[in-house]
Amino acid sequence: MADFFTYKGYPLVRKGRQIYYGNMSDDYVCMITIMATRKIKELEVANKVKVVLMQTAEDVDASQMIVKNSDRNSLYEALEMAYTWLDKTK
Secondary structure, three states: OOOOEEEOOEEEEEEOOEEEEOOOOOOEEEEEEEEEEEEEOOEEEEEEEEEEEEEOOOOOOHHHOEEEEEEEOOHHHHHHHHHHHHHHOO
Protein backbone atom coordinates (compact mmCIF):
# COMPACT_ATOMS: atom_id res chain seq x y z
CA MET A 1 0.00 0.00 0.00
CA ALA A 2 1.27 3.48 -0.85
CA ASP A 3 2.16 5.92 1.88
CA PHE A 4 0.09 9.11 1.80
CA PHE A 5 0.52 12.44 3.49
CA THR A 6 -1.90 12.63 6.37
CA TYR A 7 -3.56 15.33 8.44
CA LYS A 8 -4.90 14.32 11.84
CA GLY A 9 -4.86 10.66 10.82
CA TYR A 10 -6.68 10.95 7.49
CA PRO A 11 -4.87 10.63 4.14
CA LEU A 12 -4.51 13.54 1.71
CA VAL A 13 -4.36 12.97 -2.04
CA ARG A 14 -3.87 15.95 -4.35
CA LYS A 15 -4.44 16.31 -8.06
CA GLY A 16 -4.02 19.84 -9.35
CA ARG A 17 -6.27 22.16 -7.35
CA GLN A 18 -8.28 19.32 -5.78
CA ILE A 19 -7.41 17.53 -2.56
CA TYR A 20 -9.24 14.42 -1.41
CA TYR A 21 -9.19 14.04 2.34
CA GLY A 22 -10.19 10.81 4.06
CA ASN A 23 -10.24 7.09 3.38
CA MET A 24 -12.10 6.08 0.23
CA SER A 25 -13.04 2.85 2.03
CA ASP A 26 -15.02 4.88 4.62
CA ASP A 27 -18.61 6.03 4.10
CA TYR A 28 -17.57 9.67 3.58
CA VAL A 29 -14.66 11.63 2.16
CA CYS A 30 -14.05 15.36 1.72
CA MET A 31 -13.12 17.01 -1.54
CA ILE A 32 -11.28 20.30 -1.09
CA THR A 33 -10.97 22.56 -4.13
CA ILE A 34 -8.64 25.56 -4.22
CA MET A 35 -10.68 28.21 -5.99
CA ALA A 36 -8.21 31.13 -5.77
CA THR A 37 -4.71 31.89 -4.55
CA ARG A 38 -2.68 34.96 -3.74
CA LYS A 39 1.03 35.49 -3.71
CA ILE A 40 2.81 36.14 -0.42
CA LYS A 41 6.39 36.97 -1.27
CA GLU A 42 7.19 34.07 -3.60
CA LEU A 43 4.67 31.56 -2.29
CA GLU A 44 1.18 30.89 -3.72
CA VAL A 45 -1.28 30.65 -0.82
CA ALA A 46 -4.90 29.51 -1.09
CA ASN A 47 -7.32 32.26 -0.09
CA LYS A 48 -10.61 30.84 -1.39
CA VAL A 49 -11.29 27.15 -0.79
CA LYS A 50 -14.43 25.03 -1.21
CA VAL A 51 -14.98 22.01 1.06
CA VAL A 52 -17.48 19.26 0.16
CA LEU A 53 -18.42 16.25 2.30
CA MET A 54 -19.51 13.44 0.02
CA GLN A 55 -20.63 9.84 0.28
CA THR A 56 -18.37 7.18 -1.22
CA ALA A 57 -20.99 4.45 -1.74
CA GLU A 58 -21.17 3.35 -5.37
CA ASP A 59 -24.93 2.81 -5.26
CA VAL A 60 -25.72 6.42 -4.28
CA ASP A 61 -27.18 8.62 -7.01
CA ALA A 62 -24.76 11.37 -8.08
CA SER A 63 -27.26 14.06 -7.09
CA GLN A 64 -27.32 12.64 -3.54
CA MET A 65 -23.55 12.25 -3.06
CA ILE A 66 -22.91 15.72 -1.64
CA VAL A 67 -23.93 15.92 2.00
CA LYS A 68 -22.45 19.29 3.06
CA ASN A 69 -20.42 22.09 1.51
CA SER A 70 -18.75 25.25 2.73
CA ASP A 71 -16.36 27.98 1.59
CA ARG A 72 -13.27 28.88 3.61
CA ASN A 73 -10.54 31.53 3.38
CA SER A 74 -7.51 29.26 3.77
CA LEU A 75 -6.41 25.70 3.27
CA TYR A 76 -5.93 25.34 7.03
CA GLU A 77 -9.54 26.40 7.70
CA ALA A 78 -10.73 24.00 5.00
CA LEU A 79 -8.79 21.08 6.47
CA GLU A 80 -10.11 21.82 9.96
CA MET A 81 -13.69 21.89 8.63
CA ALA A 82 -13.15 18.65 6.70
CA TYR A 83 -11.62 16.96 9.76
CA THR A 84 -14.58 18.00 11.92
CA TRP A 85 -17.08 16.66 9.38
CA LEU A 86 -15.24 13.35 8.92
CA ASP A 87 -14.74 12.90 12.64
CA LYS A 88 -18.50 13.34 13.23
CA THR A 89 -19.30 10.62 10.70
CA LYS A 90 -17.44 7.96 12.73
